[in-house]
Amino acid sequence: MSSLFNTRDCLAGARDTLPMLVGAAPFGVIFGTLAVGAGLPPWAAQAMSLLVYAGSSQFVAVSLVSAGTVLPVIWLTTFIINLRHALYSATLLPTARTWPLRWRAALAFWLTDETFAVVEHRFRTRGEAGAAAYQLGSSLAMYLNWQFFTLVGIVLGKAVPGLADWGLDFAMVATFTAIVAPQLRQRPALAAAATAGVLALLCRGWPYKLDLIVAVTGGMSAAMAVRYASRRSRT
Amino acid sequence: MTTFWMLAGMAVLTFLIRASFLVFGRGLRFPAWLHEALHYVPPAVLSALVVPMALAPRGTLDIGWDNAYLAGTLAAGLVALRSRHTLLAIVAGFVVYVLWRLVLAG
Known part of the structure; x- marks a missing residue:
């Protein structure tokens, strides 16, 4: 370890991430259970958490697998869903600019919504001293937490084999709904959700799950249209 | 085999996105419309x-x-x-x- 590491900041990063760990835990369990329920081998479910390590795209991939989706569409969907991480990457660059490559690469691999939120807050309020060690602490805490609760979910899904027929597909619907509903108070987000929903319904069953791509593209265009329209009406 | 390629593709794409600015990105710029659309x-x-x-x-x-x-x-x-x-x-x-x-x- 280079001089960027120090135990105090590393522990502080892990400690400040604690609320995020509690929030992510049930989703880890639900992911593991759904993944084996959808027919993914247990090793693949755990490998997805270990190697991809991006909760929402993992959930969506599982639902695409159970719908028999072809690989290029799964990849494209993963790309679209995770593209927001580029924004985090750009935001952290000014602080990380002087760090050695292996630090930047490792912390990029572990960059999640949760770690970004915690780390960005600290950088903004407390400056850059100990920043790399702090981000490492947050990253490791989130990563180990996600692995552990994925495993719990996989074991649970295997122990209760009927769980999938028992309405687990609905657990996915309920999870997505609960995440998206509070965002619908904003008009562009509402336009995105409404347009994407209607398009997905109208185009359902299209080959290669192209309905999803059409719906998402349409939804994002609608949101942008609403934004531009409201901006113009204000000026 | 399909499962392997699915995981490999997802892992590589996700890492490349996260590494974009932090690893490669000293010269990259983020267009404003994309910044907005990602929300x-x-x-x-x-x-x-x-x-x-x-x-x-x-x-x-x-x-x-x-x-x-x-x-x-x-x-x-x-x-x-x-x-x-x-x-x-x-x-x-x-x-x-x-x-x-x-x-x-x-």
Whole structure:
């Protein structure tokens, strides 16, 4: 370890991430259970958490697998869903600019919504001293937490084999709904959700799950249209 | 084998996105429109997945009162809007869904 590491900041990063760990835990369990329920081998479910390590795209991939989706569409969907991480990457660059490559690469691999939120807050309020060690602490805490609760979910899904027929597909619907509903108070987000929903319904069953791509593209265009329209009406 | 390639592709793409600026990106720039559009990826994707499953769980449009998926989805959505508590909303949606099915079966 280079001089960027120090135990105090590393522990502080892990400690400040604690609320995020509690929030992510049930989703880890639900992911593991759904993944084996959808027919993914247990090793693949755990490998997805270990190697991809991006909760929402993992959930969506599982639902695409159970719908028999072809690989290029799964990849494209993963790309679209995770593209927001580029924004985090750009935001952290000014602080990380002087760090050695292996630090930047490792912390990029572990960059999640949760770690970004915690780390960005600290950088903004407390400056850059100990920043790399702090981000490492947050990253490791989130990563180990996600692995552990994925495993719990996989074991649970295997122990209760009927769980999938028992309405687990609905657990996915309920999870997505609960995440998206509070965002619908904003008009562009509402336009995105409404347009994407209607398009997905109208185009359902299209080959290669192209309905999803059409719906998402349409939804994002609608949101942008609403934004531009409201901006113009204000000026 | 397909599973292996699915994981490999997802892992590589996700890492490249996260590494974009931190590893490669001293010269990269983020266009403003893309910055804005990215905020609306989650509502678009999640709604595109939820709506067909809630309104057409068996493939054909089903907006009758006997659609347990629709009842559970509405419950989860309402609780999430009111409480902003994700986990509570999931549990509420699931309870309504299970009760709906039990009542319909009974």
